[in-house]
Each structure stands twice: as structure tokens, then as C-alpha cells.
Amino acid sequence: MSTNKSVSAKDGGGDGSPPRRPGNAFLLAQLGAHAAARFAERVGQLDLTPAQAGLLRLIAWQPGQSQQAVARTLGTPPSRLVLLVDGLEERGLIERRRNPEDRRHHALYLTAAGTDFMARLATVGAAHEDDICDGLDQRERAQLQELLERLAVRQGLAVGVHPGYRPPAAR
Amino acid sequence: MSTNKSVSAKDGGGDGSPPRRPGNAFLLAQLGAHAAARFAERVGQLDLTPAQAGLLRLIAWQPGQSQQAVARTLGTPPSRLVLLVDGLEERGLIERRRNPEDRRHHALYLTAAGTDFMARLATVGAAHEDDICDGLDQRERAQLQELLERLAVRQGLAVGVHPGYRPPAAR
């Protein structure tokens, strides 16, 4: 294609700069972004954004929380939740229930349709998991999971909460 | 804090929904986003965005490429590169050199200052790597790297190129 075909870029250019195999941190970021993109494609087929899928999962996991509580868990401003909740509520997957004791709170629950929908989401999630782990046998997958879990704990990451909700410099 | 303290959310709510330990795909996305955020903080101290750092690294690795070629490698539109290159050129880290044979091409090179700067970037990168791998000994880090590399190859990811440059649905 180019008059200058130069080096193959596979194992280091000829001009001093080292080949530089990426370390674990880079590989994690690279694979993480890839996995997130693939997941976005998959849930997109269910007309869901990744953020919506995460919210749905959180509500299924801890129903009855107020939007403030959910926002705190996710580390996102409450105003952002409004649109997310709106979308899922319009589709009939979740519902806001006003707390009679304190009518300022809107507790979030899955509807019956939402509960059904979770099965489809789980199927998509399993397919995604299998796709990403392609090339590793069962023992290696367990081994990887054990290592990743330890890293996640060490880094103080909450179980099941994707940091994609947080601002760049938040904890 | 709340009148409703409910379950501890650590090991499954009492209402049917399973605890659900995240799989490898989720852990990768979670740790990847976390690693990317931490990296952003670190290079931010060098007044660099992650995208700029990646571009700098690519230029150091394969100097003399045209902006079109770099854009193709990164999978990003050429128009986006212009601002990125502008910023790095204004800081004197890289330079555009017009090709006398075909004056439409601007080949990208590191300046002397840019070469010096790469050492600082490497230091930051090493500290980042060590931070992310905290809790794993040398053998485990190598083990993790071996597994991640195999996944990256299987997923068709280019060596050293972060997919953060690509649009959500690109390959």
C-alpha cells in the first residue's frame, strides 16, 4: 500500500525503540475495553445500553432501594439516574413505587416483565462470558478468575459494580 | 443512615435473587476501567491525556508514519488526530515533517525533548503496572500475563494498541 513498507511492526522497529510487550495493567485495560465494547453490542441487541443493563442488574439484586441510594452505590449523580430509570420504566421493566411513609422516596422494583427479561439478560451475559474466555479451558478460567478477584479486592472495587458510572477521578 | 438497613448486600439479598459472583468478562471490564482511570490520573500529572500518551507511545514505537497511517492503526478518524498531534507538537514533544517527495504527507517524529519525556512516561507506566498488580507475587503476575495475552490474541487485539480509540461498534 505504501512506498515505505519499513518494518513489520510485530517485534520492534529497527530504530532503537524496544518492542515492549504490554504488561498486565495495559492488557487489563485493553481487554477490559474490548469486553465492554462486545458487551455493549450484545445488550444493544436487547435495546439496552450497558448502563441500563447494570442498573437493571442492581435493582434485581437489591430491590426497593431509593434512587439516592442507588446513585450512591453506583457513584453517579442522581440526575443521571433519572433518565436511566425513565427509559427502563417506559419499557415496563421496572417501576417507581412511592414510599407512603416518606413520599419523597421513590423505591425501585422490577416488574413481572422485568423479572422475565432478566433471564434473557442472563443468557446474553453467559454467551458474553464464554466468548471472552474463548481459548481457555475450565481450569484456566478458574485460575484467571481467582487472580482477577484478588486484584479487584486489593484495588477496593465493589462486587458487581462497574466503575463506568464514576467520574474519572472518583474513588 | 437509613431506616431500612435490610441485607448486607455482600452475599445475596434474601429475596430470591442469587448472589452472583461476577465472571471473568465482568471482572476484566471492571478492572480494565479501573486501571484506565488510574492511568489517566497518573499521566494527568504529566499533563497528558491517555489518548495523548498512547499516541506518543505509538510514535516512539513507529516513527515517521503519516497521520493517515497512524489513524488507521489506532482505528480513529484522522480528524481526531489533528487535535491530538497539535497538543503534543505545541509542547515540543513531537513534530510534523513534511515529506518532500509527496508534500501532502506529514510524517510524525519525536523531538529530542519528546525522547527525554518518554523516560518519564516509562517511569509512570512502571509505577502504574506495579500498583495494579499489587497483591500478586512475581510468579502470579507472569501467570496472569500469560493468560491475558492468550485472550488478547484470541480476541484479535493488536499488540500495544488500546481500543479506546475505536468507535463502540468497530472491529
Next chain:
DNA sequence: TATTGTTATACTCTATAACTATA
């Protein structure tokens, strides 16, 4: 006419802050 780099425009996403209703 085709290609490289640039500029202009529009769009999406998000956070901040003002607003309301309840307390």
C-alpha cells in the same frame, strides 16, 4: 479525479446547579 490534512458542524453524554414537593 483522488488523497492528505484541516476545519466546521452537529451530536451524545455527562455533570452542575436551579427548581419542586415533601418533610
Next chain:
DNA sequence: TATAGTTATAGAGTATAACAATA
């Protein structure tokens, strides 16, 4: 007055498409 939720506004980042220079 304080808090939950909502709405309005503004900003950052990005892609698409028009443009100028060169071939």
C-alpha cells in the same frame, strides 16, 4: 431548613462532512 427527585443548562469529547492543498 433539609432532603428526594426532577429539570435546565453548559461543557467535554467525538464523529461526519465540507474544505484547501497537493498529486
